[in-house]
Amino acid sequence: MLGFIILCTTITTFGQQDAKPIECTTLPPGHTPNADFSINPQTGCLTADNRAAGALVLINEVRDPSGTLITTLPGSSVKFNFNYRDVDGPITFPANASTPTNRYKGPGKYWIVMNGVVGTTSYLTCKSVEIIDTQPLNFKYDFCSPQDVTVLIEDTPTNRAQPKILIEWGDGNTQTIRITTFPHTITHHFDNVPTVKPKIQGLYERGGIDACTSDARNLDVANTDPPKIVALEGLAGGTQQKITIRGGTADVDFNIEMKPKGGSWSATGKTIKLPTTANATATETITVPNAGTEYCFRLQKNGICSSSIVSDPLCTILPTHQVLSSTDVKIDWQSESFTSITRYQVSHRDSPSNLNPNSYDVPVSANPTFTFDQMDCSTKYEFWIVGSWFSGGTKIEIKSAPFIVEPLKGGNIPFANLAIVSLGDNLVKINTLYPFPEITIYRAEGNSTNFQKAATIQNTTLWEDKNVEINQQQYCYKLEYKDACDNTSEQSTPVCTVFLTSAQPNTLNWTPFSVSDPTGMLQNVGATEYYVQVIDELGVLQNVAITTNTEAEVRAAIDQYLQDPLFNGKVTFRILARQDAELMWGTVLTPFPFSSYSNTYTFITPAILYVPTAFTPNDDTVNDVFKANGKFISEFNMVIYNRWGAPIFETRDIELGWNGTEAGAPAPQGNYSYKIFGTDYAGQEFKKVGSVLLLK
Numbered sequence: 001m002l003g004f005i006i007l008c009t010t011i012t013t014f015g016q017q018d019a020k021p022i023e024c025t026t027l028p029p030g031h032t033p034n035a036d037f038s039i040n041p042q043t044g045c046l047t048a049d050n051r052a053a054g055a056l057v058l059i060n061e062v063r064d065p066s067g068t069l070i071t072t073l074p075g076s077s078v079k080f081n082f083n084y085r086d087v088d089g090p091i092t093f094p095a096n097a098s099t100p101t102n103r104y105k106g107p108g109k110y111w112i113v114m115n116g117v118v119g120t121t122s123y124l125t126c127k128s129v130e131i132i133d134t135q136p137l138n139f140k141y142d143f144c145s146p147q148d149v150t151v152l153i154e155d156t157p158t159n160r161a162q163p164k165i166l167i168e169w170g171d172g173n174t175q176t177i178r179i180t181t182f183p184h185t186i187t188h189h190f191d192n193v194p195t196v197k198p199k200i201q202g203l204y205e206r207g208g209i210d211a212c213t214s215d216a217r218n219l220d221v222a223n224t225d226p227p228k229i230v231a232l233e234g235l236a237g238g239t240q241q242k243i244t245i246r247g248g249t250a251d252v253d254f255n256i257e258m259k260p261k262g263g264s265w266s267a268t269g270k271t272i273k274l275p276t277t278a279n280a281t282a283t284e285t286i287t288v289p290n291a292g293t294e295y296c297f298r299l300q301k302n303g304i305c306s307s308s309i310v311s312d313p314l315c316t317i318l319p320t321h322q323v324l325s326s327t328d329v330k331i332d333w334q335s336e337s338f339t340s341i342t343r344y345q346v347s348h349r350d351s352p353s354n355l356n357p358n359s360y361d362v363p364v365s366a367n368p369t370f371t372f373d374q375m376d377c378s379t380k381y382e383f384w385i386v387g388s389w390f391s392g393g394t395k396i397e398i399k400s401a402p403f404i405v406e407p408l409k410g411g412n413i414p415f416a417n418l419a420i421v422s423l424g425d426n427l428v429k430i431n432t433l434y435p436f437p438e439i440t441i442y443r444a445e446g447n448s449t450n451f452q453k454a455a456t457i458q459n460t461t462l463w464e465d466k467n468v469e470i471n472q473q474q475y476c477y478k479l480e481y482k483d484a485c486d487n488t489s490e491q492s493t494p495v496c497t498v499f500l501t502s503a504q505p506n507t508l509n510w511t512p513f514s515v516s517d518p519t520g521m522l523q524n525v526g527a528t529e530y531y532v533q534v535i536d537e538l539g540v541l542q543n544v545a546i547t548t549n550t551e552a553e554v555r556a557a558i559d560q561y562l563q564d565p566l567f568n569g570k571v572t573f574r575i576l577a578r579q580d581a582e583l584m585w586g587t588v589l590t591p592f593p594f595s596s597y598s599n600t601y602t603f604i605t606p607a608i609l610y611v612p613t614a615f616t617p618n619d620d621t622v623n624d625v626f627k628a629n630g631k632f633i634s635e636f637n638m639v640i641y642n643r644w645g646a647p648i649f650e651t652r653d654i655e656l657g658w659n660g661t662e663a664g665a666p667a668p669q670g671n672y673s674y675k676i677f678g679t680d681y682a683g684q685e686f687k688k689v690g691s692v693l694l695l696k
Contacts, residue, residue, distance in 0.1 A: 016083070016085075016106070016108030016109055016110055017085045017086065017109065017111060018109050020111065020126060020128070021084055021085060021086050021111055021113075021126060022086055023084075023086075023090070023091050024084070024111065024113065024124075024126030027124050028090065028091065028124070030122055031115075031122050031123065031124035032065075032121055032122060032123050032124070033123075033124065033125070034065040034123075034125075035062070035063065035064050035065060035070070035114065035116050035123030035124070035125045036061075036062075036063050036125060037059055037060070037061060037062040037063070037114045037125060037127065038059070038060045038061050039057060039058075039059060039060075039112065039127060039129050040057070040058045040059075040060055041057070042129070042130075042206070042211075043129070043130050043131075043132060043204075043206050043211040043212060044056070044057050044104055044129060044130070044131040044132070045131075045132055045134055045204075045211070045212035045213070046104075046105070046106075046107060046131060046132065046133040046134060047134050047212075047213075047214070047215055048215045050103075051105070051133075053103055053105075054103030054104050054105040055103060055104045055105075055131050056101060056102075056103050057082070057101065057102050057103070057104065057112075057129050058100060058101050059080060059100035059101070059112070059114070060100075062078050062114060062116055064116065064118060064123060065123075070116040070118055070123070073118045075118065075119055076116065076117060076118045077098065077116070077117045078098055078100075078114065078115070078116045078117075079093040079097035079098055079114070079115045079116075080093070080097050080098070080099070080100065080102075080112060080113065080114055080115075081093050081094070081097065081112070081113040081115075082102040082104075082110065082112050083110050083111070083112075084111045084112070084113045084126070085111065091113055091115075091124070093113075093115060104129075104131040106131065106133070107131050107132055107133035108130070108131060109128050109129070109130050109131075110128065110129050110130075110131065111126055111127070111128050112126070112127050112128070112129060113125070113126050114126075114127075130206065130211075132204050132211065132212045134202075134204065134212050134213070134214040134215060135158045135161075135202075135214055135215075136158075136202075136214055136215045136216075136217050137153065137158070137159055137162060137165070137200055137201070137202045137214060137217060138153075138154045138156045138158055138159050139151055139152055139153045139154060139159075139200065139217070140152045140154065140303070140304055141219055141304070142249075142301070142303035142304050142305050142309060143224040143225070143249065144303075144305035144306070144307075144309070145224075146224040146225060147189060147190045147191075147224075148187065148188070148189050148190070149187070149188050149190070149198075149219065149224075150185060150186070150187050150303075150304050150305055151167075151185070151186045151187075151188075151200065151219075152183055152184075152185050152186075152304045153165065153179060153182065153183060153184040153185075153186065154182070154183050155182035155183045156182075158202075159179075159182060159202065160182060161202075161204065162202025162203055162204055162214060163178055163179060163180070163203070163205060164176060164177065164178050164179070164202070164203035164205065164210070165177045165178075165179055165186075165200065165201070165202060165203070166200070166201045166202075166203060166213065167186070167188075167198065167199075167200050167201075168198060168199050169188055169190070169194065169198045170194030170195060170196045170197055170198040170199075170221065171190050171191065171192050171193075171194045171195070171198075172192075173188070176203075185304065190221075193221075194221050197218040197219060197220065197221060198218065198219040198221065199216035199217065199218050199219070200216065200217050200218075200219070201213050201214050201215070201216045201217075202214040220249050220250055223247045223248045223249060223250075224249070225247065225248055226248050226254070226299055226301070226309050226310065226311040227245045227246065227247050227248030227249070227254065227274055227299060227311060228245060228246060228247050228248070228311055228312065228396070229243055229244070229245055229297060229298070229299065229311060229312075229313075229314040229396075230244055230245065230246045230247075230281070230395070230396050230397070231243070231244035231396070231397050231398075231399070232244075232297065232314045232315075232316060232397075232398045232399070233398075233399040234316060234317070234384075234399060234400045234401025234402075235285065235401060236401070237291055237401055237403070238288070238291035238292070238316075238318070238400070238401035239287060239288060239291045239401075240285050240286065240287050240288065241285070241286050241288060241295065241297065241316060242283060242284075242285045242286075243256065243272065243283060243284050243285070243286060243297055243314075244281050244282070244283045245272055245274065245281065245282050245283075245299065245311075246274070246279075246280070246281045247274075248274060248311075249274075250273070250274045250275060250276045250280065251273055251274065251275070251276050252273055252274070252301070253271045253272070253273045253301070254271060254272055254273060254299035254300065254301050254311075255267055255268075255270075255271055255299070255300045255301060255302075256268045256270045256271065256272055256284060256286060256297060256298075256299060256300075257297065257298050257299075257300045257310075258286065258288070258295050258296065258297045258298075259295065259296050260289075260290070260293050260294065260295055261293060261294035261295070261296075261315075261336060265298070265300075267300075268286050270284055270286060272284045272299070279393070291401070292318070293318070294315060294316050294318045294334060294335065294336060295315065295316050296313040296314065296315040296316070296336055296337075297313065297314055297315075298310050298311050298312070298313040298314070299311040313336075313337075314337060314396070314398060315335050315336035315337040315398070316335065316398065316400070317333050317334075317335045317385045317386075317387055317398050317399070317400040318333060318334055318335070318400070319331055319332070319333040319383070319384075319385050319400050319403060320332050320333070321383070321403065321405055323405065323406070323407065323408050323413075324371075324413060324414060324416045324519065325407075325408060325413050325416055325483050325485075325487060325489075326375065326377050326407040326408055326409065326483040326484050326485030326487055327373050327374060327375050327376075327407065327483065327484070328371060328372070328373045328375070328416055329371070329372050329375060329381075329383075329405050329407075330369065330370075330371045330519075331346060331369065331370045331371070331372070331383060331385070332367065332368070332369045333368060333385050333400065334366070334367060335387055335398060337387065337398060338364060338365070338366055338368075338387070340389050340396070341364050341387040341388065341389055341398070342364065342388070342389040343361065343364065343387070343388050343389070344361065344362040344363070344364050344368055344385065344386070344387050345359050345360065345361055345362070345385070345386045345387075345388075346359065346360045346362055346370045346372070346383065346384075346385055347359040347360075347383065347384055347385075347386065348372065348381050348382060348383045348384075348405075349381070349382055350379055350380070350381065350382075351380040351381060351382040351404055352380075354382075360372075360587050361587065362587065364387075370587070371584060375405070375407045376407065377407050377409060377484055377485040379407070380404055380405070380406045381404070381405045381406075382402050382403070382404055382405075383402065383403055383404075383405055384399060384400050384401070384402040384403070385399070385400040386398070386399050386400075407485055408485060408487050409485040409486065409487065410485065410486045410487060411487050411488075412487070412488055412489075412490065413483070413487045413488070413489050413490070414489065414490055414518065414519055415479070415480065415481075415489045415490045415491065415492045415493075415516075415518050415519070416489070416518075416519045416521070417432050417433055417434050417436075417479070417481065417489075417492070417516075418432060418433035418434075418515060418516065418517055418521055418522070418583075419431070419432050419433075419477070419479050419492055419495045419515070419516035420495060420515050420516070420594055420596060421475070421477060421495050421496065421497050421596065422497075422595070422596040422597050423470050423497055423498075423596075423597045423598060423599055424464065424597075426466070426468070426469075426470055427464045427465060427466045427468060427470070428464070428465040428468050428470065428475055428477075428497055429462065429463075429464055429465075430462070430463045430464075430465065430477055430479075430495075431461055431462055432461045432462075432479065433461065433521075433583075434461065435459050435460050435461050436459070436481040436482060436483055436484075437458060437459060437481075437482055437483065437484055438456060438457075438458050438481060438482040439456070439457050439458075439460075439463075439479055439480070439481040440453060440455075440456050440479070440480050440481070441453075441454050441455045441456070441457070441463060441465075441477055441478075441479055442454060442477065442478045442479070442480075442491065443465065443475060443476070443477050444475070444476045444477075444478075444494070445473055445474075445475060446473040446474060447474070451476075451477075451478050451491075451494075454467075454477070465477075470497065470599045471599045471600065471601075473499065474496055474497050474499035474511050475496065475497050476494045476495065476496040476497075477494065477495055477496070478491045478492050478493070478494055478495075478516075479491065479492045479495075479516070480492070490518075492516040492518060493514075493516050493518050494514070494516070495514055495515065495516040496511060496514060497511070497596075497598070497599070498510050498511055498512075498513050498575055498577050498596055498597070498598035498599075499511045499598065499599060500573065500574065500575050500598040500599050500600070500601045501601060502601060502603070506553060506554060506555035506558060506603070507551065507552070507553050507554065508532065508551065508552045508554055508573055508575075508601065509550065509551050510530070510550050510551075510575050510598055511550065512528070512550050513528050513530075513577035513579065513594075513596055515579065515581075515594055521583060521584070522581040522582065522583060522592065523581065523582045523583070523584065523589060524581060524582045524589075525579065525580075525581040526579060526580040526581065527548050527579075528548060528577055528578070528579045529546055529547070529548060529577075529578050529579070530546070530547050530548065530549070530550070530552075530575050530576070530577055530578075531543050531545075531546055531575065531576040531577075531578065532544050532545040532546070532547070532552050532554065532557075532573060532575060533573065533574045533575070533576055534557060534561060534571060534572065534573060535572045535573075535574055535600065536561075536564075536566050536567060536572075537566050537567070537568070538566070541574075544557045545557075554571075554573065554603075557571065557573075558571050558603050562605060568632065568681055569604060569605040569607075569631065569632025569680065569681050570602050570603065570604040570605070570632075570681045571602065571603045572600050572601070572602040573600065573601050573602070573603075574597060574598055574599070574600045574601075575597070575598035576595060576596075576597055576598075577595065577596045577597075577598070578593065578594070578595045579593065579594045579595075580593045580594075581593070581594065604632075604680065604681050605631075605632050605680075605681075606632065606680050606684060606686070607630060607631070607632050607633045607634075607678070607679075607680035607684075607686045608630055608631040608632055609628055609629075609630040609633070609676065609686065609688055610628065610629040610630060611628050611629075611674075611676065611688060611690060611692075612626060612692065613690075613692060613693060614692060614693040614694070614695055615660065615692065615693075615694065615695070616694075616695045616696070617659055617660030617661075617666070617694065618696065624659065624660075625657035625658065625659050625660075626640075626657050626658045626659075626660070626674075626692050626694075627654070627655070627656065627657025627658070628654055628657075628676055629654075630654060632680050632681055633654060633678055633679075633680060634678070634679050634680055634681050634683075635652075635678040635679045636652060636653070636654040636676075636678040637650070637651075637652055637676065637677050637678055638650065638651050638654075638674060638675070638676045639674065639675045640658045640672055640673075640674050640692075641672065641673045641674065641675075642662060642667070642672065643670065643671075643672070645673075648662045648663070648667070648672075660694050667694060668694075669694055669695060669696045670693070670694060671691045671692070671693055671694075672691060672692055672693075672694055673689070673690070673691045674689070674690060674691065674692060675687070675688075675689050676688045676689075
């Protein structure tokens with residue numbers, strides 16, 4: 001047995017011989033020709049399955065010239081030399097030469113010499129066996145669509161040695177194709193998803209008969225789409241972009257292309273391919289020409305399909321930021337992939353310690369923005385933006401290059417606060433959204449643009465200006481502040497009181513309401529509505545009109561309220577200005593309405609006085625007393641004089657009249673003069689002088 005093993009494993013590729021050995025052509029003396037034996041197979045095939053052990057060759061049916069099996073004859077023996085060559089000299093037979101099998105590890109033609117002995121007769125016969133070292137076909141393939149594959153059989157010596165192609169498509173279809181011209185293209189459409197991987201093999205022919213089949217190569221049908229770029233990460237300040245791909249056919253080179261925003265696709269000079277391991281990814285880093293430009297990337301292959309194969313593009317996130325103050329930074333960004341993105345996150349951490357990480361979700365839009373308002377003067381911050389869609393194994397993610405933000409210290413900053421003014425009881429209230437270590441307030445009076453310093457407040461959002469005459473003129477204010485890092489802001493835009501007056505009878509006019517918001521903190525700002533309000537003597541408010549104008553005709557309201565005794569000839573108006581808006585509070589848009597009151601304005605009706613021309617003090621209860629009647633009178637005085645000009649009656653009560661007596665006795669009939677004077681509710685004086693006839 002040991003000898004058999006040695007024999008079967010020692011024949012190698014050394015010394016094969018194509019021509020028939022001489023001693024097989026002219027037999028050595030003492031040998032008889034014309035015996036025969038069969039070789040199975042006629043051609044041996046080295047494949048991946050047997051290449052290490054060698055191709056097995058078996059000797060069958062050794063017969064004498066009469067066709068009788070030698071091994072059946074008495075006293076017979078058979079020996080074999082499985083690799084005889086001329087250089088070996090006289091034919092010899094190794095130990096255990098009677099074993100009828102052998103393995104060949106190398107390609108070529110081998111001569112097998114059989115020596116059969118029957119009695120005193122020695123038969124000698126030579127036959128050859130060819131060993132073919134099969135090689136897998138050289139081909140390329142592309143899925144031109146998920147159901148259409150194109151295979152290109154290349155023009156190589158290996159392929160030309162295999163004139164026939166056997167393809168098992170895995171969907172129940174099998175093809176055998178004879179190829180006479182190279183390269184050769186084969187296309188196939190899959191009606192059904194293959195249940196097994198398609199495989200392609202070459203067939204070696206000898207004498208017009210299929211001799212050997214080469215090792216099969218498979219087509220990968222697990223991912224028939226091109227691979228996807230599933231991650232794009234900015235590095236080195238945005239000068240580099242790291243690309244990660246997944247899916248698609250493995251072990252296929254794809255070119256990496258890029259284009260700037262609004263530009264055309266061009267090659268980066270780099271290729272990428274997936275390894276053959278399951279669920280594999282591959283990465284490549286691309287240097288871009290300009291870190292301040294958006295770029296899109298895609299995978300491209302000029303394959304054997306009729307058109308180029310490309311993946312979906314993935315585009316960078318390009319952030320910009322503006323430091324507004326020692327606490328606030330406004331971050332804006334764009335990406336041409338935003339139509340696919342379903343989630344944006346802004347992340348930050350302290351730099352360089354990487355401590356205190358945090359993330360915030362931001363609504364997806366073409367021009368998203370985020371304001372971080374919690375910076376500390378002593379800390380630098382590293383920010384980055386992530387956009388993503390899908391999840392799990394299908395997740396696609398774009399990450400911007402990290403960027404450093406440092407709070408502003410000791411510089412000039414834009415005014416980033418909200419300011420509003422309103423009127424109180426003979427004072428102006430100035431409110432701000434945020435307190436600062438120091439806020440300086442400047443004031444201008446009337447229509448003046450000469451703003452003078454009025455006050456400095458610290459760590460508060462409210463200041464009351466009491467040095468004002470709110471019913472006389474408008475007041476406007478500008479604010480500037482110092483923050484915790486000693487930055488001084490620009491002055492705000494003016495914010496003014498709503499000043500109410502009347503430019504013409506029965507008409508109210510007022511100055512417009514405004515909010516100081518120079519940095520656009522407010523969003524979705526609505527139109528300002530003005531509520532025209534009436535205030536009665538008890539301070540009760542009633543709305544009489546709502547308008548978006550700064551003028552209102554109020555005759556109807558004046559006439560209505562003059563009939564009410566509570567108003568006593570004067571109607572006082574005030575304007576309530578209201579504006580609805582929203583404020584981005586952290587990451588949430590929050591309703592943020594504003595309101596402001598104006599000064600008051602009063603329409604006053606002059607005193608109305610009615611005086612009779614005669615009276616009859618005869619105690620008949622009809623016209624017995626001379627008295628005045630009137631409306632809208634604040635103060636009243638009446639004096640009656642006799643014919644010599646001496647006063648005989650005086651009263652301060654309009655409800656009291658003269659009963660026609662003088663010094664307690666009835667006065668004689670005749671004309672008596674009077675003088676009536678006083679003031680109306682506007683403080684205007686009135687006077688009436690006349691005479692009344694006393695009749696008996």
